Amino acid sequence: MSYEPIWSGIIACYLFLAGLGGGAFITSAFIRWRHPEAVRMRVYGHIIAPVTVIIGLVLLMFDATAGLHNPLRFALLLSNFGSVMTWGVVFLGLFVIVSVIVAVLDLLHKHIPVVLDIVGSVLGVCVAVYTGCLLGVCKTFPLWNNALLPILFLVSAVSTGMASVLVAAIIRHPEEFNRVGVLKKFHFCLPIIELVLIASLCFITYQDTSGAGAASVAKMIAGEYAPAFWVLLILVGLVLPTALETRMLFFSSREFEESRKAHWISFASDAGVLIGGFVLRLLILLAALPITMVVPWV
Template sequence: MTYEPIWGSIIAWYLFLAGLGGGAFVTSVFIRFRHPECKKLIRVGHIIAPVVVIIGLCLLMADAFAGFMHPLRFALLLTNFGSVMTWGVVFLAVFVVVTLIVLIMDFMHKESPKWLDIVGMVMGICVAVYTGCLLGVCQGFPLWNNALLPVLFLVSAVSTGMAAVLLAGVFVAPDEFNTVVSLKKFHFWLPVVEIALVMALLFITAANPSQAGWDSVMTIICGNWAIAFWVLFIALGLVIPIVLEYWMLWFAGHEMETSRTGQMISGFSDLGVLVGGFVLRLLIVSAALPITIVQPWIF
């Protein structure tokens, strides 16, 4: 039997958007802590966080066709607390409510209480980690069934969240974009960590006792997904952003870094991070092969 992936690109979009939203809220809290004067960037984070998560959830509900036709069944999602998906629903619900309250307070020019920011940040992290655990508990897929995936998804989520806020900042708040140096320096390290995590994930998956682990990795690095992996994820999503940001933050002079050209270069690297973040989810969802199709008991 040839294997057709169970989940498709809609789920990849959802995993990407959920992580992005969580990361964007973490970013807004980070900016409020380190650069409280950058009100516009904080607001950008406040807007992105609930909006992208809600878009992701709409995609998810449309993809769950049986529930889409019978929406009352979505209430049943809270019945099995042994399921990662049920926990995800709880995290997402609290996250969306908190981020919407924070957003409304922001528009009313009221300071949101610190504790609410912290609750939102913790929920954002929980959402990002849950997207990895969701796949991680599926024992039939060596590419998913390991403890690295939730960590990788968390780092990627925070990275894409920061990239989204910075990219929007280039256009709506160029002055503040130049101010948030500590955010940029923190953001620089995330793709570096991601490279290490992705390498570890691929090495360990390839060494899985099942042939499916090796085959999944080969599909990614030299099979059907190789171009997406090397060009869109590794080059555009990780290496180019690392090189460009390293240049901007430590090599280019202050004048270059804060010029419109410098901002556009940073913006391009942020766009690359976003593309890479989506391609990572797409690769992980699509390239995972199940142990039973190639398991020795059949072949």
């Protein structure tokens, strides 16, 4: 038989947006610490963080139809602390509260206590790691049930969060974009780390003794999802940003780097990161096969 993935587009959007929101908050905290003059970028990050996470949560509520029909049941989400989803609700709830407070303070030009930045960033990491653990505890899916996935999702979350803030800066405040060199260098490293993590995930999952890991990896890199994997994730999402940013950061004159043309090259690179971030989650959801599918009864 063929295995029908249970979660697909909507949940992939949710995993992507939750990670992006957490990453955007971390980006803002980093900008405040390392680039205090880039005020508008910091504000953008503080707005993007709660907005994307809330959109993701609304998508999730629409996907959970029985809860949508009986909204009071969502209160039960805090009843089983053995479930990763319950922990996710705690992290997401606290993150939304903290990030909304910070966004409001920032928009009102009030002072943001550093402790809120730290707490929000820690919660952002928790949210990003949770999106990986959510899948990771499903122990019959070798592609999910490993310790690399939460790390991969975390790196991707920070990468997409930074990309979203950089994209906003390129469009609205290019003068600030020119001044966040350290942020750009960190952002440059992340797709490279992701490449290593994805390669490791594929190699290790492929060795899973049940055969389901090999089948999942094959489905992703050589089967029906191969075009999306190689073109959208690896090429557009990881290699292209790395190549473009290598050019921009290490082989460009300062005049060119601050030109509008260079900004649009960076825009293409960041758009690629965002596409790759979404496709990564979608592929991980769609390609995973349970070990029971390859025991000798199918």
